[in-house]
Amino acid sequence: MAGNAASLARKGETRFEHRSATRDPLIVRVLVLTVALGFFAIFLLLPLVVVFAEALRKGFETYWAALVDPDAQSAIRLTLLAAAIAVPLNLVFGVSAAWAIAKYQFRGKAFLTTLIDLPFSVSPVIAGLIYVLVFGAQGWFGPWLRENDIRVIFAVPGIVLATVFVTFPFIARELIPLMEQQGSEEEEAAIVLGASGWQTFWRVTLPNIKWGLLYGVILCNARAMGEFGAVSVVSGHVRGETNTMPLHVEILYNEYQFAAAFAVASLLALLALLTIALKSLVEWRSGRTQSREDAP
Numbered sequence: 001m002a003g004n005a006a007s008l009a010r011k012g013e014t015r016f017e018h019r020s021a022t023r024d025p026l027i028v029r030v031l032v033l034t035v036a037l038g039f040f041a042i043f044l045l046l047p048l049v050v051v052f053a054e055a056l057r058k059g060f061e062t063y064w065a066a067l068v069d070p071d072a073q074s075a076i077r078l079t080l081l082a083a084a085i086a087v088p089l090n091l092v093f094g095v096s097a098a099w100a101i102a103k104y105q106f107r108g109k110a111f112l113t114t115l116i117d118l119p120f121s122v123s124p125v126i127a128g129l130i131y132v133l134v135f136g137a138q139g140w141f142g143p144w145l146r147e148n149d150i151r152v153i154f155a156v157p158g159i160v161l162a163t164v165f166v167t168f169p170f171i172a173r174e175l176i177p178l179m180e181q182q183g184s185e186e187e188e189a190a191i192v193l194g195a196s197g198w199q200t201f202w203r204v205t206l207p208n209i210k211w212g213l214l215y216g217v218i219l220c221n222a223r224a225m226g227e228f229g230a231v232s233v234v235s236g237h238v239r240g241e242t243n244t245m246p247l248h249v250e251i252l253y254n255e256y257q258f259a260a261a262f263a264v265a266s267l268l269a270l271l272a273l274l275t276i277a278l279k280s281l282v283e284w285r286s287g288r289t290q291s292r293e294d295a296p
Contacts, residue, residue, distance in 0.1 A: 051269045054262035066252075066260035067267070074240045075248035075264070078159065082231075082244065083224040086163040090220050094171025095213070099205070102179035103187065116172050119165055127165050128233025131158055154236030159244065162230035167220045174216035175209055182208055211286035215279065222275040226268055 056063055066072060100106070101113055119127065133139050135152035145152060152158045186208070190200045206213075228246040235242040243251065245264055252261035 048269055048273075051262055051265050054258060055266040057262075058259045062259050063263045063266075066257075066263035069260070071240050071243070072248060072260075072264055075243045075245045076267070078156065078242070079225050079244045081156070082159050082163045083221055085160050086167055086224045087217060087221050089164055090168045090171050091213075091217060093168055094175055094216060094220075097172045098175035098179050098209075101176050102182075103184050113176070116169050116176075119167075119169050124162075124166050124227065124229030125233055128162050128230040131161055131165075131230075131234050135161075153234050154238065154242060156242070158234035159231050159242060162234050163224050163227055166227050166230050167223045170220040170223060171213065171216035174212045174219070178209055178212040179205075211282055215282045215286075218275055218278050218282065222271060225271055 097112065097116060101109060132153055134141060135145065135158065136142050137146065137153070139153075141152075152161070186204050187200050190204045191197075195203070225244075226246060227244075228250075231244055232247055232250075235244070235247060237243060237247060237251065239248075239251065245268055249261050249265045249268070252258075252264065
């Protein structure tokens, strides 16, 4: 009886604390909600509406003509190609780095963690300039590349390298805290029971991190397709060859082809909406899975 009474008292205190914490004056709640919705409408919803309104302002035929234009098709293909190469590479790196940092103790671990955050602190334009200094005509490897007729800068390889650089922290940063929280007890138990390294990864580690991994892949892909700064430096802006979708939008806008520019931009906006939807779905499924695991 005493235990039940104490439990009820704690629950009552928790409910009281919750009510007290949220019992703000009506004017405060209205003000906070107004500010939040105002920022959402002005900085997120309004630009999104403008993009689609401007894209369709001259009719669907003009919109469709801008999307099937050969230069636009080339930009779309190059964007998809860069993302198709960068995301799998970052997937391998992210899983490997997260595994090493979360499961092992080694000298230089803190330094590796810091390096993973480097693209977050370096401007994408600076990253592009670094690749130009290394692989450009006057760069470190420029003479050798020219002698062997290999093009990196102002070609597809340079765009892929720049995309990989700006996106490689996303998957690793999603997995590191998740794998550190889970610990290594299950992997150690699997190894004690005779599982090999690959069996441990596929049957123990991967099922535990699948939602975090998918979340990181979604964010990595969205950033890869929308990258502008680093790609702009290394691409050369060659229409039909080295222009990605963001670069193609810039060129069309600078040429006062506003309807065509917003038409291509609408594809990037649709990608953003799809990313948000997939992100919400992953969070929902992950929450349901966690709830089932926590249930008695």
